[in-house]
Amino acid sequence: MALDVQRWRGTATDEPDPTQRIASRRLLGSLLRPHRAAIAGLVVLLLTQNLTGMTGPYLVKLGIDRGIGHPPTLVLVTVLFAVATLAEFGTRRAFLAMSGRVGNAVLFDLRTRVYNHLQRLSIGFHERFTSGRVIARLTSDVDNIAELTDGALDDLVLAALSVLSVAGILLWLDLPLALVTLASFPLLLWLSRWFQRASARAYRRTRETIALVIIHFVESLGGIRAVQAFRRERRNDEIFAAVNGDYRRASLHAQRLVATYSPAIKMIGNVSIAVVLTYGGWRVLHGETEVGVLAAFLLYLRRFYEPMQELSQFYNTLQSATAALEKLAAVLAEPPAVAEPPVPTPLTAARGELTFDAVEFAYKADRPVLPPLDLYIPAGQTVALVGATGAGKSTLAKLVARFYDPTAGTLALDGVDLRCLAEDDLRRAIVMVTQENYLFSGTVADNIAFGRPAATRAEVQAAAAAIGADTFIRALPDGYDTDVRKRGGRLSAGQRQLVAFARAFLADPAVLILDEATSSLDIPSERLVQQALRTILATRTALVIAHRLSTVEIADRVLVMSGGRIVEDGPPAALIDRGGRYADLHAQWRDSLL
Missing domain, CATH: 3.40.50.300 (P-loop containing nucleotide triphosphate hydrolases)
Incomplete structure (x- = not known):
């Protein structure tokens, strides 16, 4: 019994073959290549959305510093704010609609490729590659990629754009305040790098362990007659408990990483805002900056740290999808042992010799x-x-x-x-x-x-x-x-x-x-x-x-x-x-x- 459980648990690995990473990138490139024009349009929409989103705090600055006491300016700023809000809404809606079409087309192409390739592979492959593992590739792994294309990817890219845009705007608005804010960057970079490496291993492990759960589930129910005839239920329960426990532990480990990273980012952000508010208030009192600049600075800071917190969740989805893509690329890279000839010899009417x-x-x-x-x-x-x-x-x-x-x-x-x-x-x-x-x-x-x-x-x-x-x-x-x-x-x-x-x-x-x-x-x-x-x-x-x-x-x-x-x-x-x-x-x- 112990050998059975060890055989199941021992088939999961933490680190992928480097060739799988290369194969997955090539696969991704081949999936995206037919949609280059649409992707270019998505990039334009995403940049426009980010630009319109970045104008809000600056308009607040203008309203405070130039509009108070001057109604025409305040009205103009209000109108521009409304226009920017509507533009952000419109570009966001257009982006989601277009990205949905591209994402579904990519998933359709991926499922078709995997299914057709599995049918072309020889009997020898299917004899060693269990039906449960095949099902895991076409369901669990594709679903993880679907989760990324259903909105997580654009949120991830938009969050990254927001962080970069806000960093540049802060330096332009008030250099001393920006330097105070940038003092937290080394810690943020170290924390993000740690999370990137740790979560990559953790989510690859979850993909491996959930595959083992699916494999055992499919094989047990596929052979239910033999299971019941030979009273194997107890042994199957023990094996399932082992692989299911491995999946639970892998998932808990991944969640612990999120539970560490996201609150740490929030804490750093709150401390930075408090420092900027204190230092910025002192500068306003001494006439070294304007109230509107401080208000805009604080609003931009929120736009900086909130995406940083969200990046953890988005990055989890990205890591899970990356691990899934590696598995699918490995299947698609499997050469048919019985290959179709490049130039087949015609056979019009076979005799049977x-x-x-x-x-x-x-x-x-x-x-x-x-x-x-x-x-x-x-x-x-x-x-x-x-x-x-x-x-x-x-x-x-x-x-x-x-x-x-x-x-x-x-x-x-x-x-x-x-x-x-x-x-x-x-x-x-x-x-x-x-x-x-x-x-x-x-x-x-x-x-x-x-x-x-x-x-x-x-x-x-x-x-x-x-x-x-x-x-x-x-x-x-x-x-x-x-x-x-x-x-x-x-x-x-x-x-x-x-x-x-x-x-x-x-x-x-x-x-x-x-x-x-x-x-x-x-x-x-x-x-x-x-x-x-x-x-x-x-x-x-x-x-x-x-x-x-x-x-x-x-x-x-x-x-x-x-x-x-x-x-x-x-x-x-x-x-x-x-x-x-x-x-x-x-x-x-x-x-x-x-």
Whole structure:
């Protein structure tokens, strides 16, 4: 149990790879580049808003020093103040509207890129990158960037502009008073630098820990049947308590930093205002400055320190979004292990001839699964792969489907290396039906048509009838329009498998791979499928992996595998007569039926 918890907790890191920072900046640049004109307009609006906001205190100065006792001047100052206020409102409104459009466009582009890239990545990536982590990237991380684009970014920039503008105005208004104010700058800079470094680490840690919470949550509920069947609830509770506790501690640490920084800025600001009021009042009494200057100075000071306090909260959002962008950039930087060829070789009408030329494969470099393999499968031949678990049958099938590429050698379809084929041509020519028989939410007809989206309802029904699924489908409440629900939960395992068969048959590939595809069928259903398989497989190349030798009997040829090598090769009847491994397997199967 302790090892389980440590495994989960140990996957979070405090410091990112420096290359992630570079990748995240490049990603941000590519997202913003299409909106350069709009961003330029936003900069103009932001500068205008800051300018109009800065005129208010100066107009107060003029009203006090020039307007009191001179009504026309006071009226003019009042009108100008109203105009500045309206201008600030108008530019703020226009900025928020335009920034909202740009922000949503950027988020739309980011989600699309991540989703499309995840679909292009190979099976190997998805086998090691859990579904929970994928969900965390597309939800939690994108939401943090959305929080920044929804208003925090412009507040952050406006606060920074206000600080710089006010500093310049203070120096211009009254140099002695400004120098008194600037005496607090070294402390402010040190405090801000400390907060920047500490909060960057803290918010990166929160992104890592919340990702672990989401991952465990998704995996636990995704496998809820196994959790309840094996009474794993208590262990999952302990793991969740550990990762959730890590997230709580990381969040509390980040909040403590804010609780230190923001009040410290406020305290420094209040002390500075008190000092300026005391010193400025003394200067007014001695005629060294005007009352209006002191009033404007104090108003500007509030505009200086208030944004400094708010910067802490804005900066938190920025740090969280930065950490999220680094994670997304890392996903987008992941190269597809099975890459699309730069100049694909066209494949007009695939025949289904497969050639393995010295093909080798290893999931890990030091653990070869397939030693050098030479194999020729002519077009239209049905080949059964048999052997013990781990013999390399499924690996061979995955190479044919190009879920992986060989680590050495060449695997060709009709004389063309699979690595030279366009993805669309490859997927039209080769289809794989697995034991998983995954169905999508939607109707039965939708799931069958997934094999060929342009198929008519008649073609969908014909495919279902060909493999013996039409009878049970018509018996469903809404027939072909029955919603199969999440992962086909409304159908039995055998029914889901038949729908998966119909989907593959409708696709009409040149090469059909059945990887334990009849394992979910009961004996009556399997018998129903056998004749359909004989008819449909007669015109295409087929690789059939099955432990049930009743399925193997329809094959033209049997390959017995052991340790990644082919140890027997021939027609089923000939291998039985010859004696050997297949003959032993066949005898054991026959005995199991008695």
